[in-house]
Amino acid sequence: MLNVTSLLARQSIPPEEGSGASLSGGVIGFFAYLFALATPFFYFGASVLFFFMYTWPFFLALLPVSVIVGIAFSIWLNRRLFLTLLFTLLIVISFFWVLFSFLAGWN
Numbered sequence: 001m002l003n004v005t006s007l008l009a010r011q012s013i014p015p016e017e018g019s020g021a022s023l024s025g026g027v028i029g030f031f032a033y034l035f036a037l038a039t040p041f042f043y044f045g046a047s048v049l050f051f052f053m054y055t056w057p058f059f060l061a062l063l064p065v066s067v068i069v070g071i072a073f074s075i076w077l078n079r080r081l082f083l084t085l086l087f088t089l090l091i092v093i094s095f096f097w098v099l100f101s102f103l104a105g106w107n
Contacts, residue, residue, distance in 0.1 A: 021074045021079050022071045022074065022075065024084070025070040028070040028074065029068065029070020030063075030066065030067055032066055033066035033067070035093070036062075036092045036093045036095075036096035055103050058103060062092070062096060069088055069091050069092060070092075
């Protein structure tokens with residue numbers, strides 16, 4: 001039995017799953033969405049609440065987009081949290097302001 005190799009020696013190491021990257025990216029995307037939702041209140045005050053009362057489904061549709069953008073940047077940037085946070089905030093706030101200006105009628 002000298003030529004028999006063990007099955008354990010032949011097994012390859014399974015690839016690492018990206019669950020840590022997707023969790024951290026999802027959390028970053030969610031908080032980027034909350035920050036983007038709060039930015040019109042900083043600029044225009046409480047009167048934005050009446051605007052959101054009629055257009056909330058459009059802004060709610062950006063929530064899963066923000067989470068997916070956070071996950072994508074976290075995976076693409078190999079879990080570099082600062083760069084993920086920076087790029088996710090930039091993209092999510094841009095999406096939010098494009099939608100806000102489109103619905104408000106500002107071209």
